[in-house]
Amino acid sequence: MNIDLQGKKAVITGSTVGIGLAIAKSLAQAGADVVVNGRSQEAVDKAVAAVLSAAPAARVQGVAADLATASGCQEFTARIPDCDILVNNLGVYGTVPFFDISDEEWQRYWDVNLMSGVRMSRAYMQQMLQRNWGRVIFIASESAYNIPADMVHYGMSKTAMLGLARGLAKVAAGTGVTVNSVLPGPTLSEGAAAMLLASAPEGQTLEQAGVEFVKKHRPSSIIGRAAQLQEVANMVAYVASPLSSATTGAALRVEGGIVDSI
Template identity: 55%
Template sequence: MQLDLTGRTALVTGSSQGIGLAIASGLARSGARVVVNGRDQGKVDAAVEEVRDRGAAADVLGIAADLASDEGTAEVVGRIPDIDILVNNLGIFGAEEPLGISDDEWRRYFEVNVLTAVRLTRTYLPGMTERGWGRVQYIASDSAVAIPAEMIHYGMSKTALLAVSRGFAKAAAGTGVTVNSVIAGPTHTGGVEEFVYQLVDRDLPWDEAQREFMLRHRPQSLLQRLIEPEEIANMVVYLSSAQASATTGAAVRVDGGYVDAIVP
């Protein structure tokens, strides 16, 4: 299957590291012009170079802007007024004692993880529907379905993304634009390594710490290991392609079998 995104422009939010960086690299390797985004200019510049170093021949642009703010969104939209592919990957996470999550923290998770994606969709979706082609994706999580006790606020935000995705898919019905969410399972990133060490003995070597984490905190995983970011990116690239034209309004799972359900 040849996934050719030549001539398409993609914005991947929160793509200076981790899953977002892997997605940006995958889209670029498939020929898309890719906009890498993060808050730190140095990290964005390094990510742009890494995307290029991974063998991508496509045009790669880096924009340092905080998309959780109106000002940051305005800056990105001002520089890239039209896109074909929007990947809402930006998100924050962390462990928190369930009854100790403050109102401010609940608001912060909703504003960063949900409202940022809503704002960008509201901005770019009309142009996609007018042109008759577009792809909007939301990077959700197994935590949207199997809410972890230590991450209720995070799980809530990812559940909200599933609803947002389905709703905007209905808004784009019949236009040639598809809207989907990707349910990512426990994934191996730098941030997740830190999260793992919040829950297991910090003195353990990484391989042992990962096994302990999966055994104690994610025993439902059929993969029985953390997913690599490139494995998430492969699904996103496919959903961004012409070959995925009949997949919309879906919550597609790349969760290593973590969610114990036969159908979504």
């Protein structure tokens, strides 16, 4: 099986670190022209360099824009007027007791985690439909099913994302455009690493800290550990490729079996 994305342009939102950056590297290694995104030019420049380090022959662009806003999406799409693969990865998360979540914070999660994907998909999907080929991929979360009590606003936004992706797949019915969601579980990103190691006993490795977190907070996990970034990126690379042409409207889980469903 050869994942070949030569001649395809991929836009990955929120891709200066973590899962987004891992996806950008994987798509570039598969031959895609990659566009990375973040809010600051410094972060974007670092991400471009990281992708080129992983895929020296790749063509990589970076656009600094806040895609949680309508104006940021307009700025981005004016600079990058078309793409073949859109990965809606931008997102925020954090633990907050429900009774402490303000209206402003609810709105922020809605704008960042959902409306960024709405606007970017609206900007790029019509062109994909005209060309009769395209991939729209939403990076959701196992929390869309397994709503955390201390992150209700986050889980809600990811559940809404699954509904959006399913609906857009139906918009593209009968065409060469597919729309899918990928659902990571706990993953050893930079943000997760900082959180895990801050509370880990001295001498404990990141992987060991991930195992302890999963045992305590996601005990239904079948693999019994946190995922590596590359494991999530591998799924996205497949879904972004021509090989996945019969997969659409799906919620594809890369969460180690946490969600107790057949």
